[in-house]
């Protein structure tokens with residue numbers, strides 16, 4: 001796949017690097033210094049390069065939006081026309097000091113994004129784990145028990161593409177349903193952040209759902 005990274009910080013830098021390692025063509029864009037983008041591209045190998053948001057968007061079939069909520073309008077405006085493209089968002093609708101969400105309950109960041117990025121096929125994914133765990137999950141991808149990663153969206157074909165990317169990075173994709181489910185997955189990330197950053201066990205934490213056979217009535 002050809003993947004454009006819109007926002008090459010903690011999440012975009014790492015996810016882009018791993019997409020390139022997994023064999024995808026990646027363009028890193030949107031940082032305050034071009035040097036940073038070039039360094040990321042160099043370190044990610046010969047499938048990666050640096051560019052402007054417009055260049056990242058132009059030839060991409062998948063775009064990753066990984067900016068602070070306050071930068072969404074700016075990066076979208078710089079990216080230009082992205083209609084028809086798959087727009088994966090890990091961005092949370094956080095307030096300026098990152099203490100709470102500014103959209104919740106009756107909408108989600110992902111749904112608000114879909115209104116802004118008209119024509120783009122928005123999928124919410126990757127935002128429910130901290131950046132610090134991404135390399136460890138990728139390194140452990142041959143293990144049988146993979147961590148889960150929820151994703152949601154309204155376009156089934158776009159979701160199938162994103163599920164492939166989730167698998168490429170070492171997670172077990174869990175289809176949580178329509179984009180509106182981001183109303184639940186986005187606040188869940190605040191729980192993950194609590195576990196990652198407030199405890200004594202370090203930030204490299206992921207999650208895994210386990211399913212069991214339904215117990216028949218009266219079974220012991």
Ligand SMILES: NC(=O)c1ccc[n+]([C@@H]2O[C@H](COP(=O)([O-])OP(=O)(O)OC[C@H]3O[C@@H](n4cnc5c(N)ncnc54)[C@H](OP(=O)(O)O)[C@@H]3O)[C@@H](O)[C@H]2O)c1
Nearest residue numbers: 008009010011030031032066067068090091092127130131
């Ligand atoms: N970090 C996590 O573990 C995590 C987990 C789940 C979800 N999220 C969400 O993912 C999104 C990205 O988070 P992040 O931690 O990756 O953020 P980040 O490290 O701050 O990265 C944001 C990127 O945007 C760039 N940027 C900011 N202002 C800019 C401007 N005026 N012009 C050009 N570029 C600009 C930054 O440039 P510089 O590189 O120059 O700073 C950086 O590359 C957020 O919505 C966050 O809520 C983060």
